[in-house]
Amino acid sequence: MLLVSLVEPSFGLIFWMTLSFLIVLFILRKFAWKPILNGLKEREASIADALNEAKKMREDMAKMAASNEEIMRQAREDRELLLKEARDIRDKEISEAKVRAKAEGDAILTRARADIQNEKNAAITEMKNQVASLSILVAERILKDKLETGAAQHTLVDKVMAEAELRKS
Amino acid sequence: MMSLKALLRLASLLIGTLLMGSAYAQDEGHDHGEIAHDHAEEAPATVADAHTIAHAEQGGGKFNAGKLIMDHIGDEHGWHLWGHTTLPLPVILFDTQRGLQVFSSSRFEHGHATYEGYALNESEVVAVNAAGNVDEAATANIWDISITKNVLSLFISLAILLVIFISVAKAYTRRAGQAPTGMQNLLEPIILFVRDDVAKSAIGEHKYQKYMPYLLTAFFFIFLNNLMGLVPFFPGGANLTGNIAVTLVLALITFVIVTINGNKNYWGHILAMPGVPKWVLFILTPVEILGMFLKPFVLMIRLFANMAAGHIIALSFFCLIFVFGETNAGAGYGVSIMSLAFTVFMSMLELLVAFIQAYVFTFLSAMYIGAALEAPHEHKESII
Numbered sequence: 001m002l003l004v005s006l007v008e009p010s011f012g013l014i015f016w017m018t019l020s021f022l023i024v025l026f027i028l029r030k031f032a033w034k035p036i037l038n039g040l041k042e043r044e045a046s047i048a049d050a051l052n053e054a055k056k057m058r059e060d061m062a063k064m065a066a067s068n069e070e071i072m073r074q075a076r077e078d079r080e081l082l083l084k085e086a087r088d089i090r091d092k093e094i095s096e097a098k099v100r101a102k103a104e105g106d107a108i109l110t111r112a113r114a115d116i117q118n119e120k121n122a123a124i125t126e127m128k129n130q131v132a133s134l135s136i137l138v139a140e141r142i143l144k145d146k147l148e149t150g151a152a153q154h155t156l157v158d159k160v161m162a163e164a165e166l167r168k169s
Numbered sequence: 170m171m172s173l174k175a176l177l178r179l180a181s182l183l184i185g186t187l188l189m190g191s192a193y194a195q196d197e198g199h200d201h202g203e204i205a206h207d208h209a210e211e212a213p214a215t216v217a218d219a220h221t222i223a224h225a226e227q228g229g230g231k232f233n234a235g236k237l238i239m240d241h242i243g244d245e246h247g248w249h250l251w252g253h254t255t256l257p258l259p260v261i262l263f264d265t266q267r268g269l270q271v272f273s274s275s276r277f278e279h280g281h282a283t284y285e286g287y288a289l290n291e292s293e294v295v296a297v298n299a300a301g302n303v304d305e306a307a308t309a310n311i312w313d314i315s316i317t318k319n320v321l322s323l324f325i326s327l328a329i330l331l332v333i334f335i336s337v338a339k340a341y342t343r344r345a346g347q348a349p350t351g352m353q354n355l356l357e358p359i360i361l362f363v364r365d366d367v368a369k370s371a372i373g374e375h376k377y378q379k380y381m382p383y384l385l386t387a388f389f390f391i392f393l394n395n396l397m398g399l400v401p402f403f404p405g406g407a408n409l410t411g412n413i414a415v416t417l418v419l420a421l422i423t424f425v426i427v428t429i430n431g432n433k434n435y436w437g438h439i440l441a442m443p444g445v446p447k448w449v450l451f452i453l454t455p456v457e458i459l460g461m462f463l464k465p466f467v468l469m470i471r472l473f474a475n476m477a478a479g480h481i482i483a484l485s486f487f488c489l490i491f492v493f494g495e496t497n498a499g500a501g502y503g504v505s506i507m508s509l510a511f512t513v514f515m516s517m518l519e520l521l522v523a524f525i526q527a528y529v530f531t532f533l534s535a536m537y538i539g540a541a542l543e544a545p546h547e548h549k550e551s552i553i
Contacts, residue, residue, distance in 0.1 A: 021390070
């Protein structure tokens with residue numbers, strides 16, 4: 001009989017339990033569970049977002065690092081290229097300059113040679129002229145000296161006349 | 170009104186018979202182990218009862234352990250605090266003849282006095298005639314909705330739930346998106362456990378949200394009251410979750426939710442299980458219909474039996490002291506050491522059981538709800 005009284009649900013407790021439990025259920029649903037579950041969901045969403053963002057960021061960083069590497073490589077290549085070009089240009093300049101210098105030197109030499117020749121010719125001509133005039137002067141002086149007297153002149157004329165006669169005959 | 174009362178009495182008789190025949194304890198293999206575990210409950214409650222025991226001894230001559238245990242795990246008008254101090258509680262009677270009657274339980278003077286034609290008979294309010302004899306006919310007219318020990322304990326636990334969870338909810342709105350602190354931190358793992366491991370796993374990702382308020386409230390209500398049952402002194406010590414009226418209401422709510430939300434598929438499986446020969450249905454359909462009621466019935470019995478059994482075992486250990494003490498004081502002291510050790514051990518176990526029973530009730534409720542919502546195709550797969 002004791003056991004039966006134990007398993008006999010009392011009306012009063014059923015009444016109060018139903019009433020108060022349902023009231024509390026509705027109050028908690030509105031003022032507790034809703035904000036709690038929403039808060040949890042929002043926080044989970046924000047954490048998931050943050051994680052995704054971090055993952056994306058990490059990927060971006062990796063991508064960026066890769067692109068940085070690429071840029072560095074490119075830059076290095078560019079530098080190499082530039083240096084090579086610069087070297088080439090320098091070499092070319094130098095060789096060109098050498099060629100030009102040589103050509104110029106050659107030209108100068110040629111010109112100098114021509115000038116020397118000209119000078120030489122001029123000097124020779126001058127010398128010739130001077131020798132000629134000197135010769136004339138010498139001849140003139142000799143003639144002057146030889147034909148200073150009338151007798152000499154007569155002798156000469158006679159001699160020329162004789163020669164001329166000889167030829168006529 | 171009368172028929173309802175008769176129905177309650179009939180139900181209780183039925184349950185009693187089932188329990189005595191242990192038809193139920195065996196029914197779910199599951200339960201079996203848990204009942205075995207459960208012997209602990211209320212070490213503390215028992216301490217409170219030591220007073221009652223002493224009292225019983227002084228007043229009633231021979232010590233009656235059975236009565237003491239039943240009195241403790243049952244309900245009472247007024248809350249026995251210590252020694253001869255009892256907190257009087259309001260007695261509220263709805264008498265179909267005399268209307269609403271409200272008076273203090275102290276008027277009964279622990280069952281020794283009658284008041285305005287009412288008296289206490291084994292913790293139950295009965296109508297008495299002028300000669301002081303129980304008037305059965307008049308008693309049938311009484312609807313006792315007194316604030317008893319269990320009702321007060323119910324109010325206290327619900328008030329605690331409200332205070333705790335509304336303040337925690339405020340923390341969620343005030344500190345939105347931030348890490349939890351304090352009470353919020355303590356409860357969040359449990360709330361998440363109920364959400365992820367109970368609701369989501371049993372009902373499914375898409376539909377669980379609607380049932381979360383009930384599952385959470387039921388879980389924390391059971392858990393809190395199981396724990397409060399472990400506390401020996403006021404406001405703990407009432408055997409609320411070990412009271413069949415409380416588990417009846419909880420199971421009934423689950424039943425209503427399942428029945429209201431049952432989809433076509435659910436009813437189809439109950440009334441005409443698909444893929445089964447017609448003649449089998451004559452057997453199967455009644456079984457399925459019975460099963461529909463059996464599920465909440467099992468929920469009710471499981472929680473009640475587990476918690477009540479825990480109280481009974483723990484109290485029995487303490488009663489041993491007095492049973493032995495009655496024959497020889499020395500034996501009483503000797504047994505008390507063993508009883509204390511056992512009770513401490515049982516209390517530890519009960520802490521676990523408090524959680525397990527809250528979890529089991531909530532999880533099975535969620536399972537039944539999940540079954541009521543199951544989509545047809547999933548079901549076919551499970552049959553094949």
